[in-house]
Amino acid sequence: MLIDLAHFTPGLSLTGGLVIGLAAAVLVQANGRIAGISGIFGGLLSWPRNDIGWRIAFLAGLIGAPVMASLAGMPATADIEAGWSEILVAGFLVGIGTRYASGCTSGHGVCGLSRGSIRSLAATATFMAAGFLTVFVQRHMIGG
Template sequence: MTDFTPLLSLLGGALIGVAAVALMALHGRIAGMTGILGGLLPVAGDWGWRAAFLLGAIAAPALMIRAGGVAISFESPVPMVWTVVSGLLVGVGVVYGAGCTSGHGICGNARLSPRSLVATVTFMLASFATVFVIRHLIGGF
């Protein structure tokens, strides 16, 4: 179980929103993490901002941990093989859904995109169903 942290969650959400708006305003790009990551290879003309965005997404939490002196547990009761399989399934979904949860959920919905609304509802329903099946029907994790 995790601790409920509404103020930190609000701050984190606001920072994600500011980053998404800044990327759109300054570069005309959507802040979808898989699209940004996928655009790193092959190295092209817009490689720099992609690398900086991803580096910031990794460095910022590391700096917060360092500054706050609080170590965050990254343990999971889920076996690594299931984590890898899940990641691959999400990757396939990203390709077929023409974007990821951050691209559709944050940026697409903010632009009132009907496709993003349908994609986000689909992500959420699939997540709810998966958790229900695993926790209540299968009895795992």
């Protein structure tokens, strides 16, 4: 196995993981709510809602953090080797998956597993296996 030391950032990764865990813990302690992004966003689409403020604040933080990092001279960059049509199809499929799984990677993988949820364990194992299989097929069978 080869580690790309130029992009190996264990300190930043650990810090990011700790901040995500802290945010999830604060949300569940303060609001009794799980920090699942699909549920938070989906809750904005259901009217009337009396809990719109914290949902907007949470999503604003997700969008605002990389904007603030970029303004501080630390832009987040991604090299996505796909066109817009592929990205839109992938996003649509992820949306369908989150509806069938009753949650997304953040809800099941971060919050559900930490609560010992068997349903979240099954969901996380399923979407991780699907991701591994997709990468394998793309790199070894299609010729990526």
